[in-house]
Amino acid sequence: MSATEVLDAPHHAEHGEHHHNPFQAHHFDDPEQQYDAGKLGIWLFLVTEVLFFSGMFCAYAMYRSLHPEVWEFSSRFLNPTLGAFNTGVLLFSSLTMAWGVRCAQLRQAKGLAICLTLTLGCASIFLGVKAIEYSHKWDLGLLPASMYTIQSTVTEHHEGISKWLVIFSIIPALCLAGFVGWWVWAWSNNKKAIADIAGPFAITAACYFLGVLFGMFFESGGDKEAHGPMAAVAHATVAHDSHEAHDEHATVGGSAGGHGTANAADASVDKPGGAGLFFSIYYCMTGVHALHIIGGMVVLAWLLVRATKNHFNEEYFGPVDYVGLYWHLVDLIWIYLFPLLYLIT
Amino acid sequence: MSTTSHAAGSEHDSQGHHGFSHPMPVWQLLAVFAALIVLTALTVFQSKFDLGNLEVWLSLFIATVKASLVILFFMHMIHDKPLNVIVFMGSFIFVALFLGFVLMDAHGYKDVVEPQEAPPAATTP
Numbered sequence: 027m028s029a030t031e032v033l034d035a036p037h038h039a040e041h042g043e044h045h046h047n048p049f050q051a052h053h054f055d056d057p058e059q060q061y062d063a064g065k066l067g068i069w070l071f072l073v074t075e076v077l078f079f080s081g082m083f084c085a086y087a088m089y090r091s092l093h094p095e096v097w098e099f100s101s102r103f104l105n106p107t108l109g110a111f112n113t114g115v116l117l118f119s120s121l122t123m124a125w126g127v128r129c130a131q132l133r134q135a136k137g138l139a140i141c142l143t144l145t146l147g148c149a150s151i152f153l154g155v156k157a158i159e160y161s162h163k164w165d166l167g168l169l170p171a172s173m174y175t176i177q178s179t180v181t182e183h184h185e186g187i188s189k190w191l192v193i194f195s196i197i198p199a200l201c202l203a204g205f206v207g208w209w210v211w212a213w214s215n216n217k218k219a220i221a222d223i224a225g226p227f228a229i230t231a232a233c234y235f236l237g238v239l240f241g242m243f244f245e246s247g248g249d250k251e252a253h254g255p256m257a258a259v260a261h262a263t264v265a266h267d268s269h270e271a272h273d274e275h276a277t278v279g280g281s282a283g284g285h286g287t288a289n290a291a292d293a294s295v296d297k298p299g300g301a302g303l304f305f306s307i308y309y310c311m312t313g314v315h316a317l318h319i320i321g322g323m324v325v326l327a328w329l330l331v332r333a334t335k336n337h338f339n340e341e342y343f344g345p346v347d348y349v350g351l352y353w354h355l356v357d358l359i360w361i362y363l364f365p366l367l368y369l370i371t
Numbered sequence: 372m373s374t375t376s377h378a379a380g381s382e383h384d385s386q387g388h389h390g391f392s393h394p395m396p397v398w399q400l401l402a403v404f405a406a407l408i409v410l411t412a413l414t415v416f417q418s419k420f421d422l423g424n425l426e427v428w429l430s431l432f433i434a435t436v437k438a439s440l441v442i443l444f445f446m447h448m449i450h451d452k453p454l455n456v457i458v459f460m461g462s463f464i465f466v467a468l469f470l471g472f473v474l475m476d477a478h479g480y481k482d483v484v485e486p487q488e489a490p491p492a493a494t495t496p
Contacts, residue, residue, distance in 0.1 A: 057390070057391075058390070058391040061391065062452065065451075065452075065455060066454065066455060066458070069455045069458050069459050070458060072459060072462075073458060073459060073461070073462040076459075076462040076463070076466060077462060077465060077466065077469075080465075080466040080469055080470065081469075083466075083470065084469060084470050084473050087470055087473075087474055088473060088474060088477050091474060091477070091478070092477065092481070106415060106418070110411060110415050113411050114408060114411060117404060117407045117408060117411065118404070120404075120407075120441060120445050121400055121401070121403075121404040121445075123445070124395060124400050124403075124444070124445040125395075125397070125400055127394075127395070127447075128394045128395050128397070128400070131392040131393075131394040132394055340390045340392050341390050341391075341392075343392060347447075350445075350446075351446055354441050354442075354445045354446045355446075357441060357445075358438050358441055358442070361434050361437045361438055361441070362431075362434050362438070364411075364414075364434075365414050365418070365430035365431070365433070365434055366427075366430070366431075366434075369414065369415065369418035369430055370427075371418055371419075371420075371421060371426060
């Protein structure tokens with residue numbers, strides 16, 4: 027307790043009612059000081075995030091500059107339509123997040139809840155599209171490092187629903203069932219405060235499946251384009267079987283001299299450190315980014331609960347602002363990942 | 372407020388209803404979003420052309436313009452304290468040092484490393 031508060035005790039009660047925020051920690055002089063301290067903290071955290079991601083960008087820059095032809099080849103397996111769609115989704119979620127901060131500052135609790143629900147929904151759509159992208163690649167054997175399957179040996183295109191997609195969808199499906207059940211329970215028991223939380227959570231879980239549908243639609247639309255160059259590469263190697271046998275030798279450390287038919291790019295993509303390394307870096311960067319999205323969703327859900335309890339106002343909006351800064355950073359990283367991974371020509 | 376209120380309190384009152392917060396006007400948010408979408412379309416569009424080496428620099432330039440819009444407006448850096456700006460922007464100086472030196476090193480030794488990779492027979496012990 028500060029000296030002023032002791033001196034002003036009778037006044038303090040009235041003061042607290044109007045001005046003193048219940049969330050102001052006692053070791054801060056005023057809400058602004060608390061806000062500024064938190065803000066510096068979140069910026070420092072974002073600095074560590076930038077430096078953390080820079081390690082992966084460094085790996086990217088180094089291997090791309092050493093083997094540009096491998097990157098040109100491997101990037102064909104990424105669908106730019108899905109990447110662009112996801113970029114739009116994340117940019118929109120950044121807009122709703124920034125709008126949410128505005129709502130918190132203006133005491134618009136309902137607007138803040140809507141903005142946070144939209145942000146969470148966009149995050150789910152993003153993950154749904156990513157699930158389609160990952161499952162499609164895993165079916166084709168586009169896996170990291172030594173798990174990468176040489177693409178000239180993949181002849182049949184996978185049809186129907188991927189088993190990987192089913193595995194990815196288990197948790198969202200459980201969430202959807204749980205949140206819808208929770209919402210129905212709250213609604214039928216006339217617990218509006220709980221329904222206000224369960225409803226947006228159910229929408230968030232449903233948005234994952236919306237993302238999956240978008241992804242399926244764009245992936246099937248983009249398939250013809252994606253398979254064009256792939257088929258061409260497959261035909262460029264004269265004999266598939268001998269190519270495969272040969273590659274085994276190359277991996278062990280045999281000679282590459284007898285492989286005159288394939289061009290230099292084909293030879294280097296199939297080597298260790300070729301396309302397998304591209305996919306290692308691709309999964310590492312997009313996977314860590316997706317983990318950040320999931321982490322962001324957890325804190326956004328926390329903000330949503332607090333928004334329904336009307337915790338935020340013009341003096342106490344720090345948590346919304348800090349989560350917003352983190353969310354924009356995640357968006358910022360995707361802004362660089364999209365052209366660097368999907369748009370290599 | 373009564374006259375006995377301490378300095379900080381009256382200071383806040385003089386700053387009006389929003390205190391120390393700077394709510395972004397809605398038009399500004401929408402304008403930034405529209406610009407970001409247009410720039411995304413532009414970067415997809417430019418990737419359709421074969422610009423050779425220039426391509427990666429152009430797409431990085433567009434990405435940096437987008438990142439600047441996000442940092443300045445969505446992240447409110449335009450209203451932020453100079454200390455926060457220095458702290459955050461400082462990280463990019465270190466990223467540049469990190470990437471620059473690693474790439475310089477990797478390419479500096481490229482001639483020494485690459486011939487060993489090219490004929491695979493040479494790498495077998």
